[in-house]
Amino acid sequence: MSHSRVLAAYRGLLRAQRKTFRNDGARIADAARFTRNEFLKNKKDISDPAKLEQLVQVAEQASALITHNVVQAVRKPTSSELFELRITPDTELGSNDSIKKARGASVGAVGTGCCGGAAKQAH
Structure with missing residues (x-):
């Protein structure tokens, strides 16, 4: 593993x-x-x-994750309550279908989703 690859991973992050x-x-x-x-x-x-290779790979993966999957919310100047997402050309804009499917598979019965759905129905 070259010193230049470690520096490249650092600079990339x-x-x-x-x-x-x-x-x-x-x-x-x-x-x-x-x-x-x-x-x-x-x-x-x-x-x-081997450990150095693993750490460089983690740094490279973190850089890719930040570049493609992290967005910044910026407060709109006209409102203290509204934010807009700053999407870059590198931001992955996939569909939410996989998230919806995963949520549906783990929810089970109606009303047992997040935020205490079952407890709210019991009242």
Whole structure:
């Protein structure tokens, strides 16, 4: 494993964070601080090539996850209650069919869904 691949994974994470949280300096700083601390914390494992490969893969996967699956909610300037999602060209916009199917399979009987549906019906 080359040192340049580790640096590329680190830079990729920082780039994904900057892009996702654009114009939110506090979130970018928090994410960068967390990323730096995680890389430094795992520096001791650098002698084990298998562990290093695993950590680089985790960093690359995290970068892809941030880029494709995380969106930023930004408060609308005209309202204190409304937000809009800042979708980037890289954001995956799939259908919710798989989520609906999974929810339907785990719900079981009508009214036993999330938020205490069964308890509300009992009243």
